Amino acid sequence: MADLEQLGFDPRVFRRRSGALNLNGTCVVYWMQRAQRATDNAALDIAIRMGNALGKPVVTFFQLSARAYHANLRHYQFMLSGLRELPGALEKRNIGFVLRADPEENILRFCAEVDPCLVIGDENPLRSAERAKSRIAAELRVPFWTVDADVVVPTRLLGKEHYAARTIRPKIHALLPKFLQPSPNRVAKVKWRGRVATLIPTVNLLDQIPLDRSVGPISAFTGGAAAARKILGRFLRDRLAGYAARRNQPDLEGTSQLSPYLHFGQIDSLSVALAVKNTDAPAADKKAFLEELIVRRELAVNFVRYNSSYGRFDACEPWADRSLRLHLGDPRKQIYNEKQLEHAETHDPLWNAAQKQMVLTGWMHGYLRMYWAKKILEWTPSPTEAFDIAVRLNDRYELDGRDPNGYAGIAWAIVGKHDRAWGPERPVYGKIRYMSRESTSRKFDAKAYITRIAALEKGRA
Numbered sequence: 192m193a194d195l196e197q198l199g200f201d202p203r204v205f206r207r208r209s210g211a212l213n214l215n216g217t218c219v220v221y222w223m224q225r226a227q228r229a230t231d232n233a234a235l236d237i238a239i240r241m242g243n244a245l246g247k248p249v250v251t252f253f254q255l256s257a258r259a260y261h262a263n264l265r266h267y268q269f270m271l272s273g274l275r276e277l278p279g280a281l282e283k284r285n286i287g288f289v290l291r292a293d294p295e296e297n298i299l300r301f302c303a304e305v306d307p308c309l310v311i312g313d314e315n316p317l318r319s320a321e322r323a324k325s326r327i328a329a330e331l332r333v334p335f336w337t338v339d340a341d342v343v344v345p346t347r348l349l350g351k352e353h354y355a356a357r358t359i360r361p362k363i364h365a366l367l368p369k370f371l372q373p374s375p376n377r378v379a380k381v382k383w384r385g386r387v388a389t390l391i392p393t394v395n396l397l398d399q400i401p402l403d404r405s406v407g408p409i410s411a412f413t414g415g416a417a418a419a420r421k422i423l424g425r426f427l428r429d430r431l432a433g434y435a436a437r438r439n440q441p442d443l444e445g446t447s448q449l450s451p452y453l454h455f456g457q458i459d460s461l462s463v464a465l466a467v468k469n470t471d472a473p474a475a476d477k478k479a480f481l482e483e484l485i486v487r488r489e490l491a492v493n494f495v496r497y498n499s500s501y502g503r504f505d506a507c508e509p510w511a512d513r514s515l516r517l518h519l520g521d522p523r524k525q526i527y528n529e530k531q532l533e534h535a536e537t538h539d540p541l542w543n544a545a546q547k548q549m550v551l552t553g554w555m556h557g558y559l560r561m562y563w564a565k566k567i568l569e570w571t572p573s574p575t576e577a578f579d580i581a582v583r584l585n586d587r588y589e590l591d592g593r594d595p596n597g598y599a600g601i602a603w604a605i606v607g608k609h610d611r612a613w614g615p616e617r618p619v620y621g622k623i624r625y626m627s628r629e630s631t632s633r634k635f636d637a638k639a640y641i642t643r644i645a646a647l648e649k650g651r652a
Contacts, residue, residue, distance in 0.1 A: 204338055209334055213333045216306050219250075221251045221311050223313065224253075224313055226313040227253075228456055228459065229281045229286075229416070230280065230284075231374045231461065234337070236374055241308070249379045250287035253289070255390070259593075261587060264397070264405075265406045268408035269412065271414070273415040274290065278391075285381070302333070305387065313341070315341070316595060342488070343460055345370070348366060352496075363486055373465060409590070411554060433473075433476060435478075446556065447480070451590035454592075460488060468481070488595075492595045494506075495599070502598050504575040506602045508610075511606045517621055521618045521619045526572060532580060542566050544640060544645070547648055553588060555589065560604075565604045574605060
């Protein structure tokens with residue numbers, strides 16, 4: 192049982208429900224939610240360690256909920272592509288996979304069926320997921336541990352909300368030597384042979400689920416761990432060199448394209464970071480990418496973990512709140528309602544192209560997302576309304592919507608989160624950092640971008 196003693200000191204493990212293990216249980220249950228992958232998964236690795244130490248098999252449980260916050264057919268189709276890979280990939284590690292979709296067939300019902308020794312889950316900092324875990328923890332009769340498998344450095348070790356990259360960076364860098372290590376990817380010693388009801392994640396499974404179908408799937412991205420690894424390989428081979436200079440180019444060629452896969456946990460930031468670190472690309476390019484992947488991304492996770500207002504105007508910094516309120520009555524040169532914005536019916540061809548790209552492909556470059564959100568602030572009656580509209584549009588159309596990165600990005604653009612006050616005061620913006628179409632267009636060939644999106648739209652008509 193030495194492995195169990197070691198886990199008592201593992202900083203990745205958070206005990207939501209403590210107590211004695213059910214040594215007479217039949218298995219260890221891994222409740223998969225955010226980390227939807229069969230390898231390089233810290234939560235799954237710890238479940239296997241526990242199963243091996245107890246001499247028990249491991250089974251993964253996944254509930255496909257039709258009520259996921261702001262999710263629609265676009266998100267479900269991408270996620271299903273990844274779920275289809277899981278049964279076979281988990282079987283190679285001797286682990287079972289059980290998929291349910293009925294709301295009543297939840298983790299509590301499943302545990303009643305299989306009588307586990309304990310349950311291990313993966314962390315999700317979003318409010319709805321956190322509430323669900325707290326409720327489950329109160330009702331389970333066995334220990335329930337969760338593992339932060341979505342970041343390199345466990346968020347809880349940072350202890351509080353950090354207000355800028357400059358404050359979180361030294362703390363993350365101090366812990367990187369401990370956590371920037373390859374996953375062991377152990378194999379379960381006892382093979383799962385349980386016989387319980389499960390759905391098969393086939394292509395027509397979504398036809399059986401009453402989900403939001405108002406936004407259709409896209410062909411620009413194919414979901415799944417295999418696709419993620421392929422895209423990562425192409426990025427390392429063709430795009431990492433020169434990344435520092437090209438990263439503000441709003442096209443796929445200057446980016447990793449990994450954000451949808453990171454959002455759904457089909458690939459993890461740790462394995463991506465190690466792959467980048469181990470290449471022979473220029474040091475400046477590796478440093479630029481790792482800063483975004485680790486420091487900036489984990490700053491966003493930290494924000495969502497520790498700030499309960501992350502999806503609302505109330506997340507703003509005090510200086511931004513004061514400044515924006517001073518300018519509430521400023522006249523707007525243009526005001527658009529949410530439907531006009533959603534349909535890209537503004538006077539600004541660059542903004543319209545960015546919005547159309549998001550609607551058509553499920554993706555928008557990070558640099559244009561900043562411009563996109565700031566113009567919503569400029570064209571709506573209040574910062575509160577601007578924030579709400581930006582969140583709804585982002586969550587509805589982006590494949591990587593409903594994510595800490597998205598909420599942090601909108602908060603940065605509209606309410607100054609992780610930024611500082613900029614002077615002089617401007618109408619509407621106050622001291623919020625300003626971006627104009629002219630200054631934004633100087634970073635890239637805006638005319639070529641607008642033309643490319645117009646051609647894409649015409650091809651979809």
